[in-house]
Amino acid sequence: MVNFPSKLIEDAVAEISRLPGIGKKTALRLTLHLLKQNEPVTVSLAESLLSLRKNIRYCARCHNVSDGEICSICAGNKRDKSIICVVEDLPDLLAIENTNQYSGLYHVLGGVISPIQGIGPDELKIESLIQRIDQPDGEQPVSEIIMALPGTMEGDTTAFYLTRKLQDKGVKISTIARGIPVGGELEYTDEVTLGRSILTRIKYSTE
Amino acid sequence: MVNFPSKLIEDAVAEISRLPGIGKKTALRLTLHLLKQNEPVTVSLAESLLSLRKNIRYCARCHNVSDGEICSICAGNKRDKSIICVVEDLPDLLAIENTNQYSGLYHVLGGVISPIQGIGPDELKIESLIQRIDQPDGEQPVSEIIMALPGTMEGDTTAFYLTRKLQDKGVKISTIARGIPVGGELEYTDEVTLGRSILTRIKYSTE
Numbered sequence: 001m002v003n004f005p006s007k008l009i010e011d012a013v014a015e016i017s018r019l020p021g022i023g024k025k026t027a028l029r030l031t032l033h034l035l036k037q038n039e040p041v042t043v044s045l046a047e048s049l050l051s052l053r054k055n056i057r058y059c060a061r062c063h064n065v066s067d068g069e070i071c072s073i074c075a076g077n078k079r080d081k082s083i084i085c086v087v088e089d090l091p092d093l094l095a096i097e098n099t100n101q102y103s104g105l106y107h108v109l110g111g112v113i114s115p116i117q118g119i120g121p122d123e124l125k126i127e128s129l130i131q132r133i134d135q136p137d138g139e140q141p142v143s144e145i146i147m148a149l150p151g152t153m154e155g156d157t158t159a160f161y162l163t164r165k166l167q168d169k170g171v172k173i174s175t176i177a178r179g180i181p182v183g184g185e186l187e188y189t190d191e192v193t194l195g196r197s198i199l200t201r202i203k204y205s206t207e
Numbered sequence: 208m209v210n211f212p213s214k215l216i217e218d219a220v221a222e223i224s225r226l227p228g229i230g231k232k233t234a235l236r237l238t239l240h241l242l243k244q245n246e247p248v249t250v251s252l253a254e255s256l257l258s259l260r261k262n263i264r265y266c267a268r269c270h271n272v273s274d275g276e277i278c279s280i281c282a283g284n285k286r287d288k289s290i291i292c293v294v295e296d297l298p299d300l301l302a303i304e305n306t307n308q309y310s311g312l313y314h315v316l317g318g319v320i321s322p323i324q325g326i327g328p329d330e331l332k333i334e335s336l337i338q339r340i341d342q343p344d345g346e347q348p349v350s351e352i353i354m355a356l357p358g359t360m361e362g363d364t365t366a367f368y369l370t371r372k373l374q375d376k377g378v379k380i381s382t383i384a385r386g387i388p389v390g391g392e393l394e395y396t397d398e399v400t401l402g403r404s405i406l407t408r409i410k411y412s413t414e
Contacts, residue, residue: 004301039260048215053250
């Protein structure tokens with residue numbers, strides 16, 4: 001890479017290229033783009049990032065990001081407060097919201113159990129999930145916990161741990177289905193997924 | 208796109224996705240990445256952008272970006288100060304520097320003549336180029352001006368205009384070669400480029 005004629009550009013390129021998926025070339029392109037724009041463009045970008053990082057709060061109930069004490073999902077009065085969907089982290093919550101198929105509440109664990117990375121159950125927001133079952137947010141009791149955890153060993157371990165922890169709470173526990181994707185070809189699906197999709201096959205109702 | 212659970216995230220995504228080549232999905236991924244990192248990561252990114260935009264200066268001689276009055280290229284004592292390469296803008300200067308084939312000075316015009324976009328010669332740094340020839344930066348006089356302008360109609364117009372302006376200054380005027388790229392196939396080269404590369408063919412020295 002060239003020696004930059006300005007330390008300021010060099011610094012900006014270095015900072016931008018620390019972002020995932022952005023290399024030096026793209027970082028330089030973005031830097032030169034910002035230089036070409038009026039100053040407020042850069043200022044409002046930088047300020048939105050600072051404000052994001054400094055003012056972001058997490059919902060006291062479900063640990064989703066939030067602008068206030070309680071997030072908009074937990075506070076929403078159109079949500080079914082008897083169902084809680086357990087997710088690893090924020091992108092998963094957003095992905096599920098994006099489907100428009102779910103109207104219950106969430107619980108963001110903040111990770112999954114991973115002995116290799118030194119993440120045990122105590123690092124995750126498990127106690128607060130149990131509390132939410134004991135003292136429900138809404139007027140109805142919590143009737144179901146849906147595990148929407150990754151299909152990895154860590155995800156399965158976490159789901160197993162949670163299931164054991166919650167088994168005598170009198171709530172239904174379920175997990176999202178694993179199987180071949182919609183539009184997916186059988187021959188290109190890995191054997192484990194295909195095997196699971198046979199084991200967990202769904203009966204057509206013939207009545 | 209999903210309704211974001213936080214206005215702060217929504218703002219950050221909106222700001223980031225205004226950058227060229229970055230869509231909403233990538234912007235969200237970058238935003239969530241920054242949230243996962245420690246606060247100083249975001250702070251130093253934002254501050255480097257602010258500092259870039261607020262403190263950037265332009266070289267009083269060649270209009271390259273600079274940290275001081277004179278840029279590091281104009282101030283460099285290993286540069287050949289008798290040659291000036293005229294470029295449209297900063298990315299072109301960086302691209303030429305990147306080749307390691309040029310050790311003269313630059314002159315950044317800040318654009319090319321484009322009647323459609325309302326850019327006339329007065330919008331470009333042409334007067335200061337003439338001044339640099341009349342009052343050279345170094346001890347030797349300027350002996351050559353290299354036009355490294357885009358191969359577009361606007362680039363050619365600008366080169367033609369400059370050539371006329373500079374013709375009685377007693378400097379050699381040249382332009383970078385246009386032709387087929389190194390490694391390029393003839394059959395895939397457009398006719399205009401191929402035609403030009405025949406007209407401006409270079410003699411093998413047979414002496």
